[in-house]
Amino acid sequence: MVYPARVNEHAAVDPAGILPSRRIARDLRQAIEAGELAAGQRLPSERELAARYGTARNTAREAIRLLAAAGLVDVEHGRGVFVHRPAPLLRLGSDRYSRCYRGAGLSPFLLECAKQGMTGRFEVLSIERGRPPEKVADELGVPAGQESVLIRENVFWAGTSPVHRVTTWIPWTIAGGTGLLEAEIPHPYGIHGILEDRGHVMTRQRETVTARMPTTQEEGHLQIRAGVAVLEVWHTSIDQHGIAYELTRFVMRSDLTGLHYDIPVE
Amino acid sequence: MVYPARVNEHAAVDPAGILPSRRIARDLRQAIEAGELAAGQRLPSERELAARYGTARNTAREAIRLLAAAGLVDVEHGRGVFVHRPAPLLRLGSDRYSRCYRGAGLSPFLLECAKQGMTGRFEVLSIERGRPPEKVADELGVPAGQESVLIRENVFWAGTSPVHRVTTWIPWTIAGGTGLLEAEIPHPYGIHGILEDRGHVMTRQRETVTARMPTTQEEGHLQIRAGVAVLEVWHTSIDQHGIAYELTRFVMRSDLTGLHYDIPVE
């Protein structure tokens, strides 16, 4: 890329009326989008950018910050700033509860990981009887003030990265006294196998999808870098009688995962 | 909220080992989450925070920046910093192409706006014959290098806010010579009415959903403030013969819109 001649010192804006930090960011952005700086390549250091543009280091730093917040660039302490290398997305499919995966031995999540050449696994964080949030109580038709639900908390990993944080609520009237209390689900078809044995066959699913920035906790749990949003998915399982009998919230890193729906138009 | 006693000057970290900017941010965050600072309420000014914590103004500023990037706070030039007041989300439903809305006179988007007490409308930015991006050409089965598609570009508004930026591609072999070239679609059932007349009845839809930070352009188009992601939805319409005949990309502000799917489990 080409750097500008040093302009007059202390000038807040250059002749084109652009603020210095924006100008540096714009130039770098263009270089990235034009492919002059390839994915994974190192950008000039903050001190070098500052010198080339005749600005203070803080100004070059501000430019980098803008690019990082936009997710264009990955900053690594002590190493440098690198053009972001997008990772292939794992796709959570709408067919993940389909019976067609029965007997395959692999859950849809693990299948998808395998497809992307990664090793998937999940970790049980906690299983307990507890009180549902109001929203969950409403949807499941259980009392909010009591320990009316089984709560399972999981983390899904793809390779060495945590990608989903998952919380599941099931009415205690359904889950009580079943294998749902164990970390290892004692049923060949997993959680939903047990729920079917209790008389609830998933006939419909309702899902809402929103995106937002992670909370401080989620940032830690999912090892999210700055400028990465999370997808929040609320899934409700509806049985053959129209009853909502299970509810799951997924918090997903948007840099590593996406959603896929393949559905009939009614 | 309670402010700390001024600690020794020039200390990089306070006794608890927390950086000053993080400490200010943490205190403010806790005050917000505890409800001490209610939604819409003004935070202390940067200069005031700096004085109370015995830091430089830039440090208080950094704290505010952290909160703004997390979407907890809205910064208004000249006015102050305010606790973010979440707006009700417009939900784009998976049933939006359903025939059940036929004859209602309102499109699903306008219905959803009305439900939230807002006035919805949309604006046609451009309609032209053009070249599809490779991804689109692949999916629609048209040549990538030629002007093989009709491209329509729209913006959807809810009240005074732009919420969706929408691009639609339709093979020219289908769209050519139809009312799809007009801004006002001359068909009571809209675009999909015309496509049905050409022999394509939507039988399935495929959608992929991802989240990311907006590009500079999108930030402008959608009037997005810092710390707000966009949802990117790629929709493919599949007809009764399994042919993909229409493709739409939605770029949606995640602070004002979400998605909703209500689907059978197959």
Added chain:
DNA sequence: TCAATAAGCTGGCTCAAGCCTGTTGACTGC
């Protein structure tokens, strides 16, 4: 040969100061 060390790079954070632009409300004068 190999491990410990140190130099020299990277970004991370802060300071104190200055000048800019946008907003508001009180004051002024018609």
Added chain:
DNA sequence: GCAGTCAACAGGCTTGAGCCAGCTTATTGA
């Protein structure tokens, strides 16, 4: 009564300096 003006205060951006912490590599010494 009302419009124009202006001061006070808000955030926006920059400077140039300093020190800290993480990474890499070349050097050193056992």
